[in-house]
Amino acid sequence: MKIRVNRDVLADAVAWAARVLPSRPVVPVLAGLLLEAGEDLTLSAFDYDVSAQASVEADVAEPGSVLIPGRLLAEITRSLPADTVEIVTEGAEAVLTCGSAEFGLITMPVEDFPTLPQMPPAIGAIGGGVFASAVTQVAPAASRDDTLPMLTGIRVDIDGEGVAMAATDRYRIGARDFTWRPESPDVAVSVMIPARVMVEIAKSMRGGEVSVAMGDGVAGFESIGRRTTVRLLDEQFIDYRARLTHDWSIKADVRVAPLIDAIKRVALVAERNTAIRLSFSQGQLLVQAGGGDIGRGAESLECELRGDDIQIAFQSQWLLDGLAGVETEFVRLNMEGPSRPAMITEVTGDADPAFRYLLMSLRRPA
Structure with a gap:
């Protein structure tokens, strides 16, 4: 693989994808960030529950793929000088050059990296600002205690053009209603999505329109070249509406x-x-x-x-x-x-x- 890419574009995409990397991966390859060069450059991260993919423009001289320790790559790209970045694979090493700086990074076996889940069918879209605002309002009420997974999620109920979000830790309830643009006027969905993932998605996608996808126990979100999937929690949730009336x-x-x-x-x-x-x-x-x-x-x-x-x-x-x-x-x-x-x-x-x-x-x- 041999590519050239803008330093700021690369650093931003790496930082965005690396945010889902586990701090204690169950297998070493989950600490890696997969770089795939074809018509453009795609960066992927996956921890079996959450996946993140970012696509950026790049000058691809030689297509290919390489798996690089993600957190290290994020630190390096953030500290590079303002110049074009070149990445070339040489055996078991990925050589990253930017201006007078050069790093030789030991790669990981690409074939061991798990296959990312497919994006489920899109069911509607919403402006990133409204989406981010709603998540920011309700997420603080979600619990941080993983012993009760139901309380760590945000409940999302979709009924046609109406969306209701809610979260609770038993001591408080945060709820927000808003409208969106459904793919079908009779769409009806009720799911539980981990609050910590929703917060990260909302922060990173508030600048554009967010496409929302649901299916097979997975939720997907896509905006301006960035895609995230997340495994859904159990649908069980309290009857919060009765408590708010x-x-x-x-x-x-x-x-x-x-x-x-x-x-x-x-x-x-x-x-x-x-x-x-x-x-x-x-x-x-x-x-x-x-x-x-x-x-x-x-x-x-x-x-x-x-x-x-x-x-x-x-x-x-x-x-x-x-x-x-x-x-x-x-x-x-x-x-x-x-x-x-x-x-x-x-x-x-x-x-x-x-x-x-x-x-x-x-x-x-x-």
């Missing part, structure tokens, strides 16, 4: 950016995982934290309250995760009592909010 007796509207800033400031005197206390009264919200060995902090904000005065407490980071998903100027906190869950929504006038974040309160706000 409630006639809240207390509603408070607050500017979201000042509220986030206030929580971060007063949390400086709070011990890790202790409560942020929110005291709502007519026209005012008092944000408080601390009071132990470190000290205490308090800050007041304007708010519009409908219903009775209330004091309620939340775990600070979980509260911030929900507020970070709000894309309107004001956030609405829907409450029922100090020991009951509260729901964060955007303030959208008469329209139903597309984003909802249900959060357990701490039972001792004082």
Whole structure:
């Protein structure tokens, strides 16, 4: 194999594909990045659960394929000077040259690299910005505990032009509804996709239109020359919609950016995982934290309250995760009592909010 390729293009593609490489591969070849040169250059990574492929333009003098340690290649290409990169295979070595820099990398046996899963049939498409926004809003509510795989995923329900995403770790629920362009108006799909994979896909594909594919226990996503497949989780999930449907007796509207800033400031005197206390009264919200060995902090904000005065407490980071998903100027906190869950929504006038974040309160706000 002998190719020449733009340094920035190569470094970007290598970094994108290498993100799925396992830190502890079950077999050595899974740590490799497969480079295949034909009409263009394709880079592939696979860990049996997630695959990634990126295609880039390259000047191919001699077609061929080579398997190179992926993380090392990512570090090298990121550090190369701004010049054209040449890669040539010589026996068991891949020689990478860029300007005055040269690296000889020991290759791995291409024939041992597993066959990547085929991309399933496309079922629709969505703008990368909307897709990234939805994933970013719901993913923080997914659990990081792999002992309950169902809680580590994002539930995706597709019904015609409507898509609903949701995630939960049992203490909170993040949900977002949006529309997309289905291949068929009667498409109906319900799947569970690992949240960590969805986050990476959303970050890397937010710049273009994302084609979504489903079939045979695999989900596929493709945009601007990049393709990812991921093995689906078990479809079992809670009935989260029932938990988000409630006639809240207390509603408070607050500017979201000042509220986030206030929580971060007063949390400086709070011990890790202790409560942020929110005291709502007519026209005012008092944000408080601390009071132990470190000290205490308090800050007041304007708010519009409908219903009775209330004091309620939340775990600070979980509260911030929900507020970070709000894309309107004001956030609405829907409450029922100090020991009951509260729901964060955007303030959208008469329209139903597309984003909802249900959060357990701490039972001792004082």
